[in-house]
Amino acid sequence: MIIPKGFLFSGINCGLKENKLDLGLIYCEKPVEVVGFFTTNKNVSYSVTVSKNNIKNPIKAVLANSGNANCFSHKEGLKDTEKITAELAKLLKVNQKNILIASTGIIGKKMPKEKLISSFPKLINAIENSPDNFAKSIMTTDTVKKIAYAKINLSEKGHILGFAKGAGMISPNMATMLGFILTDVSLPKQILKKIAYDAIDESFNSITVDGCMSTNDTVFVLSSGRVKTKHAVEIKLFSQKLKEVCLSLATMMVRDGEGATKFIKISIKGAKTKEEASKAGFCIANSNLFKCAIYGANPNWGRIIAAIGHAGIAVKEGIPITMSDLTKKDITIDVDLKRGKFSQTIYTSDLTPEYVKINAEYS
Amino acid sequence: MIIPKGFLFSGINCGLKENKLDLGLIYCEKPVEVVGFFTTNKNVSYSVTVSKNNIKNPIKAVLANSGNANCFSHKEGLKDTEKITAELAKLLKVNQKNILIASTGIIGKKMPKEKLISSFPKLINAIENSPDNFAKSIMTTDTVKKIAYAKINLSEKGHILGFAKGAGMISPNMATMLGFILTDVSLPKQILKKIAYDAIDESFNSITVDGCMSTNDTVFVLSSGRVKTKHAVEIKLFSQKLKEVCLSLATMMVRDGEGATKFIKISIKGAKTKEEASKAGFCIANSNLFKCAIYGANPNWGRIIAAIGHAGIAVKEGIPITMSDLTKKDITIDVDLKRGKFSQTIYTSDLTPEYVKINAEYS
Known part of the structure; x- marks a missing residue:
């Protein structure tokens, strides 16, 4: 694994979940610049609200928890969250505005702030070079840790390391997903923002599992700035590697x-605009009927036509729709709308009886 | 059962399906006025296109089939459909513009027009008073016939009789559903249109099964005009009964x-507008996570908050959300958005492993 310079990690159990890591920390040796992207859901986690406020500041640490969404639980929720970040800041000897927080888990359950706060000494004590425990601490229904990384051959070697968690409630504009992308490559903040936006648009914002949008989605891109970029070619190289890391995590x-x-x-190709291509792709990807057909290896392309029309897009008789072998695990669907020259790729999974069972029981 | 004056029925097998009725006819003794509502999907069945053209004319017969959506199958699809209505019109000694047609079934399979056309003599021969075979002929994955009716005590007795088919691909603006509402009550066409629109809005347009919108949705309201309405009170009474019949079929x-x-x-209550109430209701009703939770009798109201926010509606901490006993078959969910004074009721079903199985196999 590749670890960008300037970052350390920790992951422990603080009692939100039984016998599983549930509290994680990314510790920055020196304060770093962060670019953040948040859910567009109108009802959001207190953690999102606090992080939205703090994101403009130099950041010393990112706290993450699983097992509780820290959302819509009680009137003191925001205050409690500020208390949590303040307590962590105190131990790290920084201001609470230099802390970010991200949460995932059940909505509407009061966050037991004492459990977190009393575990901070243990969390800080466990800080280490390896990001393994951090990656584990953000898992919920995830069955695997999600880590991706890249080396970048700049004048000096640069590095990108990304983590993500997410398995359900995944939809446009990020769904119950948390993403943490670390790099030591230095870029002007506005350029980093633009590059990160593009990378996220093609990755985390191009996936859907169930069309449900979370209250908690957050992606942070942190740069320690240790490795300087010298010219535009290097920035382009970084941009490309960042996209690869994000797409790898998203898929x-x-x-x-x-x-x-x-x-x-x-x-999707042949759309009038990029937005239209995206809309068509998502409407197919979120169609339960389409997802069930794929589960059953049933090449029912009529459901694709119906989904496209539902999205408000009229297509001509006989547009090319190509499906790969549906009995395989990896499926490709190619649709040419024959309306224009824009394209977009969307990634999704099938809808299965197991999805229903998991979400009937999860609580 | 109550049968409005002026209508006769037929239902036979014409070979679209094996051993099941698949071709139906509503025969009007004299040409009747019809109000029609169609899917807002941009890619529609040839049957929808033909009926949209003919709906303004006095109607002598409505042809309906199951087993084939008559949609997106081949370049001659529209011409073939016109040929079908022309052949039926010839036998009924009317013009083809006096025929309506509605289809349901698989999208993208060429309609074998010869099967229909060669069965027309048999279909006409089977015309009878009872609507039972007609109701059966429009069933697809439906497990029960859907018939509702009402008597209206006007100066003279008036009657409403409605049929519907639909079980999946059901979403806002009608989904794979066909509805046929017959009445002998006479109303000026513009008033009938307004009353029917309101009734459909509160019924067929307020239900969702899977959020998928069909290419074929059609509701026809036919009036033979045999029973005159005398004054506004009678019109109001008719309007109320029509709503009851439509809601009964929709549920x-x-x-x-x-x-x-x-x-x-x-x-939903407490919305800023009727549209907002409807949007909130549908966003909850179409949330796979919510539907799975209800299947599992899991009172996960966080998923309701997430769905409302996904619809772009910000709500305050602690808004009232009431759920009835989730272990029962009939569930009520009451949500007060606390933003305004508008309300709307939406009806849906849960998402189950069985839904996935049905739609994985259906082809």
Whole structure:
């Protein structure tokens, strides 16, 4: 594994879950610049609200928990969250505005802040070079840890390391997913923001598991700035590697989609605009009937036409729709709308009886 | 059962399906006025296109088939459909513009028009008073016939009789559903249109099974005009009874939703507008996570908050959300958004492993 310079990690159990890591920390040796992307859901976690406020500041640590979404639980929720970050800041000898927080788990359950706060000494004590425990601490229904990384051959060697968690409630504009992308490559913040936006648009914002949008989605991109970029070619190289890392994490999430048996890549071309291509792709990817058909290896392309029309897109008789062998685990669907020259790729999984079982029981 | 004056029925097998009725006819003794409502899907069945053209004319017969959606199958599809209605018109000694047609079944399979055309003599020969065979002929994955009726005590007795088919691909603006509402009550066409629109809005347009919108949805309201309405009170009475019949059919569809084990009534109040109430209701009703939770009798109201926020509606901490006993078959969910004074009720079913199985295999 490749670890960018300037970052350390920790992951422990603080009692939110039984016998599983549930509290994680990314510790920055020196304060770093962060670019953040949040759910567009109108009802959000207190953790999102606090992080949205703090993101503009230099960041010393990112706290993450699983087992509780820290959302819509009680009137003191926001205050409690500020208390949590303040207590961590105190131990790290920084201001609470230099802390970010991200949560995932059940909505509406009061966060037992004492459990977190009393575990901070243990969390800090466990800080180490390896990010393994951190990666484990953010898992919920995930069946695998999601880590991706890349080395970048700049004048000096640069590194990107990313983590993500997410398996259900995954939909456009990020769903119950948390993503943490670390790099030591230095870029002007506005450029980093633009590059990160593009990378996220093509990855985390191009996947859907069940069309449900979470209250907690968060992606942080942290740069320690240790490795300087010298010219535009290097920035382009970084941008490309960042996309690869993000897409790798995003597709891991889809492959680990709750109950999923198939990984489906839907490539739309011939759209009038990029937005139209995306809309068509998502409308297919979120169609329960389509997802069930793929589960059953049933090449029912009529459901694709119906989904496209549902999205408000009229297509001509006989547009090319190509499906790969549906009995395989990896499926590709190619649709040419024959309306224009824009394209987009969306990734999703099938809908299975197992998805229903997982979500009927989860509580 | 109550049969409005002026209508006769038929239902036979013409070979689209094996050993099941698949071709139906509503025969009007004299040409009748019809109001029609169609899917808002941008890719529609040839049957929808033909009926949209003819709906303004006096109607002598409505042809309906199951087993083939007559949609997106080949370049001659529209011409073939016109040939079908022309052949029926010839036998009934009317013009083809006086015929309506509605289809349901698989999308993308060429309609074997010869099977229909060669069966028309048999279909006409089987015309009878009873609507039973007609009701059976429009069934697809439906497990029960859907018939509702009402008597109206006007100066003279008036009658409403409705049929519907639908079990999956059911979503806003009608989904794979066909509805046929017959009445002998006479109303000026513009008033009938308004009353029918309101009735459909509160019934067929307020249900969802799986959020998928069909290419074929059609509701026809036919009036033979035999029973005159005398004054506004009578029109109001008719309007109320029409709503009851439509709602009864719509809820039958939800109860018969593919794989459904629960019937869920979601009442939204406190919305800023009627549209907002409807949007909130549908966003909950179409949330796979919510539907799975109800299947599992899991009172996970966090998924309701997430769905409302996904719809773009911000709500305050602690808004009232009431759920009835989730272990029962009939569930009520009451949500007060606390934003305004508008309300709307949406009906849906749960998402079950059985739904997935049905739609994995259906082809």
